[in-house]
Amino acid sequence: MSGPSMSLKAYLLTYAGLLALTLSTVLIGYIDLGWGSMFVAVFIAAAKATLVALFFMHALIEKKLVWLVIAGALVWFLILLSLTLGDYITRGWLPFPGK
Amino acid sequence: MALAIRSAALGRNTWTYLLLLATAFIGLVFLGIKFTEYYQHYQMHKAPGVWFESNSPDAGAIELFYVFYFAMTGLHAVHMTIGIGLVVLFAFRTAAGSFNSQYHTPLEALGLYWHFVDIVWVFLFAIFYISGLHKS
Numbered sequence: 620m621s622g623p624s625m626s627l628k629a630y631l632l633t634y635a636g637l638l639a640l641t642l643s644t645v646l647i648g649y650i651d652l653g654w655g656s657m658f659v660a661v662f663i664a665a666a667k668a669t670l671v672a673l674f675f676m677h678a679l680i681e682k683k684l685v686w687l688v689i690a691g692a693l694v695w696f697l698i699l700l701s702l703t704l705g706d707y708i709t710r711g712w713l714p715f716p717g718k
Numbered sequence: 719m720a721l722a723i724r725s726a727a728l729g730r731n732t733w734t735y736l737l738l739l740a741t742a743f744i745g746l747v748f749l750g751i752k753f754t755e756y757y758q759h760y761q762m763h764k765a766p767g768v769w770f771e772s773n774s775p776d777a778g779a780i781e782l783f784y785v786f787y788f789a790m791t792g793l794h795a796v797h798m799t800i801g802i803g804l805v806v807l808f809a810f811r812t813a814a815g816s817f818n819s820q821y822h823t824p825l826e827a828l829g830l831y832w833h834f835v836d837i838v839w840v841f842l843f844a845i846f847y848i849s850g851l852h853k854s
Contacts, residue, residue, distance in 0.1 A: 656849050656851075657849040671840070
């Protein structure tokens with residue numbers, strides 16, 4: 620498990636990147652984009668999560684097998700998410716009373 | 719946390735110990751802020767099912783929002799509490815000489831747990847705090 624470690628500079632740059640993304644998401648958050656507000660907020664959050672996973676969880680320097688596990692987890696998560704949102708988004712589409 | 723694991727991999731045990739204690743401290747500060755927020759919600763009568771008052775016509779929806787808010791941030795806080803406990807425990811294990819540059823797998827695993835809980839917060843922050851900012 621004790622694979623190669625990353626440089627101090629990489630960690631500090633990641634930290635600076637996370638702070639910059641947090642600042643930008645807060646500033647953009649004050650602008651009313653309607654439905655886009657949630658989309659942009661979650662998109663920036665996904666970018667931050669990617670930084671954390673790649674550098675702090677050092678996925679970037681891991682073996683292919685680890686990448687396969689991450690990809691598998693992401694696919695299952697997307698299935699979960701799309702089924703839930705598929706229900707949520709289409710709730711008002713059919714004119715049934717009580718839906 | 720990430721720097722603590724790097725120190726462990728480089729065999730710098732004193733640094734690992736100090737960085738783990740710093741991680742636990744920052745975690746405690748986070749929980750302190752979180753529970754201050756909870757206390758303010760309670761004082762503003764925004765505790766669903768316990769003490770909830772709202773004059774808005776959407777009171778039901780607002781109460782439901784707070785149910786999700788408390789459940790999701792609360793579950794995150796529970797995981798943080800577990801994490802802080804483990805970080806302190808592993809700091810003492812580092813001081814006791816349990817880890818070295820060859821063997822520090824438990825620290826790596828704790829780091830993955832800690833950063834996963836971090837990622838969860840990144841999304842909770844985006845959903846609960848950022849997306850409604852323009853309405854405040």
